[in-house]
Amino acid sequence: QVQLVQSGAEVKKPGASVKLSCKASGYSFTNFFVHWVRQAPGQGLEWVGIMKPRDGDTGYGQRFQGRVTMTRDTSTSTVYMEVRSLTSEDTAVYYCVRESDSFDIWGQGTMITVSS
């Protein structure tokens, strides 16, 4: 079936970097955009950015530009997101999401905890 499977939870110290992965299966990877959306504990959803797997084009939310990089590996149908210079405000569940007529398939989420 169509699914996105994300990497496991991580704990990082302030100032560190983290790289998350999102492996797609059950559909043609290059035909659909993949977004990253995060949710801080007890808070709402926040769009981080978009990866267009066919050509590798990316776009980022204003507050993430310069600190987030999204890449993809078409041979493994995997999208990656690296977040640098982590602060406690980056503590959140990060979801990868397929876009097909909107956000139709969500990964299970990856909890990133930033703590000293």
Added chain:
Amino acid sequence: QAGLTQPPSMSKDLGQTATLSCTGDRNNVGRQGAAWLQQHQGQRPKLLSYRSNNRPSGISQRFSASRSGNTASLTITGLQPEDEADYYCSAWDRSVGAWLFGGGTKLTVL
């Protein structure tokens, strides 16, 4: 700063109808409508509708969406206990070049 506005909470009785609102502007909701997502506690969000009035397969007909001007609405009829959840609207904003989410409405079914 562009944003989508949702009331933070709503309470309705079992079997009643709930109408949730999402207000944006001509650069987002007013342009392409909104998508609606449902999120139960501890779970990933689920798409309920997109471009204001399209329902993915498998979504109950009790959920319907609409748009009037810059405001999108989600109507849930015959409320069930399982409808108790957080509901988010989302829309692309052409002025900031980003996807926006509303702050979410927590629906309580009494």
